[in-house]
Amino acid sequence: MNGTGSRTTPNTPNTSATTGITNTEAHTLHLTKEKETLLATLYGRALDSRAEQPILGDSTAVDTVRRLHHDFHYDFRKLRLSPGDAAGVALRARQLDIWTARFLARHEHATVVHLGCGLDTRIYRLDPGPGVRWFDIDYPEVIELRRKLLPQRAGYTTIPSSVTDPAWVAQIPSDQPTMIVAEGLLMYLTEEEGTSLLRRLMAHAPGGELAFDAFSPFAIRAQWLNRVVMRTGARLHWGTDAEGIARLSPRLRIVENLSMVETPEVGKLPAAHRLMARTAAKIPAVRDMGRMYHCAF
Template sequence: MSSVSPNADTNPDADTKVHLTEEKETLLATLYGRAVDSRAKKPILGDAMAAETVQRLDYDFGKLRMGPGDAAGVALRARQLDVWTARFLAAHEEATVIHLGCGLDTRVHRLDPGPGVRWYDIDYPEVIDLRRRLYPEREGYTTIPSSVTDPAWTDRLPSDRPAIIVAEGLLMYLTEEDGTALLRRLMAHVPGGELAFDAFSRFAIRTQWLNRVVVNAGATLHWGMDAAGVAALSPELEIVENISALEIPGMEKLPTGYRVAARLTAHIPGVRDMARMYRCRF
């Protein structure tokens, strides 16, 4: 995977200005990670739409210092959630996708769900406004401009079909109280389904000063959880898959140095469990 020069994605002719702060700005790092991956000789996710979007944004992506291994990690996490979402939709042709804190993710376009799927992307109004300027509309797709923790928007969702709730790079920014209330409210709204997300451990929250993306954005992490904390969200919740971020399928595609480092640190329990991915059934 090739490296990216510091100013590779600073486009003086970009047509869309970006004004995001704190945790909202972190969505640009994940967008950029997918863009860098898409330009690799052997991309993991191959999100060409992300690369096109980066070129349209008036933002200095070079300051993110996104290395090839960092980008590959972003792409692996996104691909795993894509796999879980696609699997759910294959089993439920008429389903709802509730994508929390969608940022500038292009998942709905990558997966291209069938006509029976109702897909909802939820994020802050300024983020949704940016999405609407950048991405095309499509049948069965709705954006909801709101903080995910505001209960009011839940009423806009169908309540008569199975749903998959997807949250990528979101829950750790919520308080435990707000996050728990959000997920319980959504699970109670639909007849059943799945919950797919990534989470940080309490140790990762305590050492967030080591997280370059969080520090650069001036954001703050709040909610750390382990498998027991996930299970406590609901007595009807069953953890089906629980994967360390250092052991996501496809890690062999990382650049050699990153791959070796991941293998070594995966043997340290506290480090191995700092970031995990969960697929749950309810």
């Protein structure tokens, strides 16, 4: 759902609000390739929040973009996200929010494991109760940036690690139903890395659910069409389908399997983008390039 076009950075104030960043020198972001794509996801959520009819309405993303622009001098305009790009980011985040919120409504005491969290604000959007232990995992430099920009809260832990390092899993409790969420992550891993990661977590948890998006093998072959990937120098690796997901574990059951262009919130898109989504939905190879999976294990 990547489109073309340049958008302006959400309004940046002339003076910065308190950011929690204490260095006196100018700050520079040192995020490369796959790590830099988290800024495109953040910017997409911010643009959606400023849309006439927001899908996600993530106002915290707007504030975070302002602070990165002011304190780190990051020019989000170079990402050239279109309204269609922003809507695609918001649609994906909204569906994962819905599945996670339903899980938490059924489990007052639970664990949430958010893989490759980037600068996502899901914990603040969903505001889980005191019985929920929430873990956000990402590279150390991403977690460091996250700690500078976003507030801490009770029951919330960040883990600075590559998600593919097996060692961090020992920090996750294994005594409660567990929700595992991965947004815009698995396609950047190799098949071996991705399957090992999900199997390791399912073996560690007593039971629970998985919610994630995945690209098809065709989408991996056509990644040169993904402008954010091309601009950041990132590379996509793992493409799969429902049969590949089902083979992850005999414990796993696919509860819902949605194309990105067929999620319930597509109706909120601007007219031109609704038409594009309807057209894409009629072409199986295009429709299935990005799908969202909700699984139980």
